[in-house]
Amino acid sequence: MSNMEETQEQNDRPDGIRAEEEAAESDAIPGESEVAEDDRNPRDERDQVTEDVEKDDARKIVTGEARYTADYRDRFPELAEGKVIRSDIAHGYVRDIDTSEAEAMDGVYAVITPWDDAVPDKAYSSSGQSYPEPSPWDMRVLRKHVRYVGDPVAAVAAADTETADRAARKVDIEYEEREPVLDPEAATEPDAPQLFDSDEVENAQHGADYERNLESHFEGEIGDVERAFDSADDERVIETEWETPYQSHCVPEPHTTIAHTDEDDRYNFITATQVPFHTRRQIAHLFDVPIRDVRVTKPRIGAGFGAKQEMAIEPIAFALHRAADKPVKLEMTRREEFFALRFRHPMQMRMRTAVDDDGTIEAMDLYTLSNSGAYGTHGMTVANNVGTKPLPLYPRVPNVRFEGDVVHTNLPMGAAMRGYGAPQGHFAVEAHMDEVARRLDLDPVEFRERNAVREGDVDRSVAILKDGDRFARKIRSCGLRECIERGKEAIGYDDLDQPSEDHLHRGVGMALIAQGSGVAGRELGAAQIQMNEDGSFHLQVGGVDTGTGSDTMFSQVAAEVLGCDPEDIVVISSDTDLTPFDYGAYASSTTYISGQAVKEAAEDARERLLHWGSKMLDEPVETLVARDGEVYSQESGERVSLKEIGYEATYGHDEREHILGKGSHSTDESPPPYGAQFVDVTVDEETGEYEINEMAFAADCGVAINPALVEGQIEGGEHMSLEYATSGGLEFDEEGNPEVLGFRQYGMPRTTDHPPMETIIVETHEPTGPFGAKSIAELPTNGVPPALSNAIRDAVGVRVNSLPISAEKIRKALDVK
Numbered sequence: 001m002s003n004m005e006e007t008q009e010q011n012d013r014p015d016g017i018r019a020e021e022e023a024a025e026s027d028a029i030p031g032e033s034e035v036a037e038d039d040r041n042p043r044d045e046r047d048q049v050t051e052d053v054e055k056d057d058a059r060k061i062v063t064g065e066a067r068y069t070a071d072y073r074d075r076f077p078e079l080a081e082g083k084v085i086r087s088d089i090a091h092g093y094v095r096d097i098d099t100s101e102a103e104a105m106d107g108v109y110a111v112i113t114p115w116d117d118a119v120p121d122k123a124y125s126s127s128g129q130s131y132p133e134p135s136p137w138d139m140r141v142l143r144k145h146v147r148y149v150g151d152p153v154a155a156v157a158a159a160d161t162e163t164a165d166r167a168a169r170k171v172d173i174e175y176e177e178r179e180p181v182l183d184p185e186a187a188t189e190p191d192a193p194q195l196f197d198s199d200e201v202e203n204a205q206h207g208a209d210y211e212r213n214l215e216s217h218f219e220g221e222i223g224d225v226e227r228a229f230d231s232a233d234d235e236r237v238i239e240t241e242w243e244t245p246y247q248s249h250c251v252p253e254p255h256t257t258i259a260h261t262d263e264d265d266r267y268n269f270i271t272a273t274q275v276p277f278h279t280r281r282q283i284a285h286l287f288d289v290p291i292r293d294v295r296v297t298k299p300r301i302g303a304g305f306g307a308k309q310e311m312a313i314e315p316i317a318f319a320l321h322r323a324a325d326k327p328v329k330l331e332m333t334r335r336e337e338f339f340a341l342r343f344r345h346p347m348q349m350r351m352r353t354a355v356d357d358d359g360t361i362e363a364m365d366l367y368t369l370s371n372s373g374a375y376g377t378h379g380m381t382v383a384n385n386v387g388t389k390p391l392p393l394y395p396r397v398p399n400v401r402f403e404g405d406v407v408h409t410n411l412p413m414g415a416a417m418r419g420y421g422a423p424q425g426h427f428a429v430e431a432h433m434d435e436v437a438r439r440l441d442l443d444p445v446e447f448r449e450r451n452a453v454r455e456g457d458v459d460r461s462v463a464i465l466k467d468g469d470r471f472a473r474k475i476r477s478c479g480l481r482e483c484i485e486r487g488k489e490a491i492g493y494d495d496l497d498q499p500s501e502d503h504l505h506r507g508v509g510m511a512l513i514a515q516g517s518g519v520a521g522r523e524l525g526a527a528q529i530q531m532n533e534d535g536s537f538h539l540q541v542g543g544v545d546t547g548t549g550s551d552t553m554f555s556q557v558a559a560e561v562l563g564c565d566p567e568d569i570v571v572i573s574s575d576t577d578l579t580p581f582d583y584g585a586y587a588s589s590t591t592y593i594s595g596q597a598v599k600e601a602a603e604d605a606r607e608r609l610l611h612w613g614s615k616m617l618d619e620p621v622e623t624l625v626a627r628d629g630e631v632y633s634q635e636s637g638e639r640v641s642l643k644e645i646g647y648e649a650t651y652g653h654d655e656r657e658h659i660l661g662k663g664s665h666s667t668d669e670s671p672p673p674y675g676a677q678f679v680d681v682t683v684d685e686e687t688g689e690y691e692i693n694e695m696a697f698a699a700d701c702g703v704a705i706n707p708a709l710v711e712g713q714i715e716g717g718e719h720m721s722l723e724y725a726t727s728g729g730l731e732f733d734e735e736g737n738p739e740v741l742g743f744r745q746y747g748m749p750r751t752t753d754h755p756p757m758e759t760i761i762v763e764t765h766e767p768t769g770p771f772g773a774k775s776i777a778e779l780p781t782n783g784v785p786p787a788l789s790n791a792i793r794d795a796v797g798v799r800v801n802s803l804p805i806s807a808e809k810i811r812k813a814l815d816v817k
Helices: 003-011 015-026 058-063 069-075 161-170 225-231 276-287 314-324 334-339 379-388 422-439 444-451 480-491 550-562 590-617 642-651 707-726 784-796 807-815
Strands: 080-086 092-098 108-112 152-158 172-177 214-222 237-244 256-261 267-271 294-297 328-331 347-355 361-373 399-408 504-514 525-531 537-541 569-573 624-627 630-633 639-641 660-665 674-684 690-700 757-761
Touching (some): 069 256, 092 152, 108 161, 108 314, 152 161, 276 314, 314 328, 361 379, 379 399, 379 422, 422 444, 480 504, 480 690, 480 757, 525 590, 707 757, 707 784, 784 807
Parallel strands (some): 267 294, 537 569, 690 757
Antiparallel strands (some): 080 152, 108 152, 256 267, 256 328, 504 674, 624 630, 630 639
8 A cells, every 4th residue: 555545545534533543653652762863764775674585594404514502412322311290180299200211221320309409499480581580489390299291390410311311210299189170260170179378489470369370360451441331232242262273383493402510510401492591590599509500502593483482391301411420412302392392372362343334443351361371480470462463453442351361281381382372362363353344344444554553653552551651652663554454455355256166165264463663662682893904794692593594694783883794793592601681582572672782783893893994094084984895985985994994993093993892671661573374265154164275474574674584484384373273282081191292193294284474574664773673583473373364254254263263163163044
């Protein structure tokens, strides 16, 4: 949609809505942070930003030369292999552990239990979040009170993996079993088994009631929701219910850690983590050692998707290392990844909306019940995002309420997973909006466009659970309507041919999508850049590349500022001894937070480049530009190469300097990227079977620093979203035993199962981000479930309100239609 068409559409809207938008544009936000100076450049003036630079490790990955954590085993001739012994009951107490047979085996170096001196008996949270962690400290390294099948109870270190496995089977554990509770609704009943005593949890969260297995309760409201519903026409009040299952991260590289002590008696961890600095702090706390004596190094990561935002195995590896007095490698099996590690939280949601006669939303009310599983890692914060990510798609709704309960059960832990509560929330909100439009005989797209966010809106629903308006935000960039129009065109929304067979029906569904760019007020990224004599640079950055290509993005941002090529910049990242501090790779923060720190560091270094250019050219600094590997004067045309500057600064006769730049970035801003997901489906009304013909996703991530990498993120995220919508999910028997233990049972879609995808990048400019960039990584995980549910509704007139969407559910809905 052109700017002229956008302006005309605004002028054509009802006066009340237009006046409300104008008021929003001028509405000041208390505590609003300053916006960075606009660095907008036309495409033809961009040298490195928005270029498809090859991912720096791409060739190493496809040739097998990339080194992951387990590949560092060759550094340690006496490396021990670790094995965890896990609970085979869902709830109970460990009364005795007999380790004698295992300890007597040749090649066994150590067997540790909760009572071992090497194992701290201290409460902590495994969630890699800011300090103090916004998750309860409710777990121990090894557990005497077990709360799910898979809880770590003991561990073995041995000469090799086979010996460790055999020794683990020799450990005999005696339990006192307790009745498990597996249903989140039943868990809060007065007679339900209690998972935690009050003295077993530190740092309890708001609304916690452990006598009712309630980890947290939260609620927030804007306006007067009940009054709005009471005054609404009953026929225009729509209520729906939704349910989502567990989802596995399916990381290609399982959790792996090598723990060792170096020659200076410092504790070293080579580990597949998204949060090196958080892990360092947590290890120091847990084992009561100084932070200075802990070093965490992240090698190449075979994806994280949030699973590695957890300090899930590092403490066990370290305890084994201390007990065995040898370097220890602890690597999870695929089986363990599917039942014992971390997953997306299952949720039940209820959504209610009141709409006036003009199709304007007057009130929204969302409730979520989240199954946190056995422990509370990320429980409250994920559940918060169920509302605070999708509800801001409609920021002008005057009456909004969001409420939730986070409940413990004797099932595996929910934790951080790509999207972080937003996929669950978008399924409820966007499928609900589609249902509202259809029941009220409104066009689903026009209904959304009437009510959806626009540039200039002030969004207070994002801060609905906060005290005050500090984190309310003004929307400074929003390409949502262009996303809708281009997505409609790509999917053929207005020109859909029906199949010739009477039992087949084709439909199209769409969903609006939003996310965030980091955690407002809870992020910090830092970077340092140093110039070499030949005009090349070393960039040290704490930001973590989890396979997304962020190291490549960092080099492009720095190169754009310094006027060199990205290949002239060596990126050193994620080593707590060598790189500046960074919160880590989560919450879609890397480009927006860490990238801005890199930009600031490069700008700091450029000041010194221009100083030396001015000295060597005898030209005023104000006339100089760094570009194409040179500093040149815009007035005289005189120029000097970065190499010449490097040698002069380092070895000059009358003045010398190591050219350095430092940057550190933190902000209360978290600008949302936006998207529109479209799904084209054909449904067989006789069987309920369906085929997805095509998917299209249009994304507004601001300025795409590297469009090819952005496309990769979108396509990968859509695949994960497709899996959530159509397959996957974990199942358990009546005693809490897992029934899904590998990819074959899990049913992850393969390449041959995947429908065609069209990816569309809509460029806007976010003034608070580096070169106008926002985030992209989590955005595309949110859209396929609601869009698919909406497409099926469009095709055969029935609604599937639980995931995964199956032929059986469609057939059942058709039977009762």
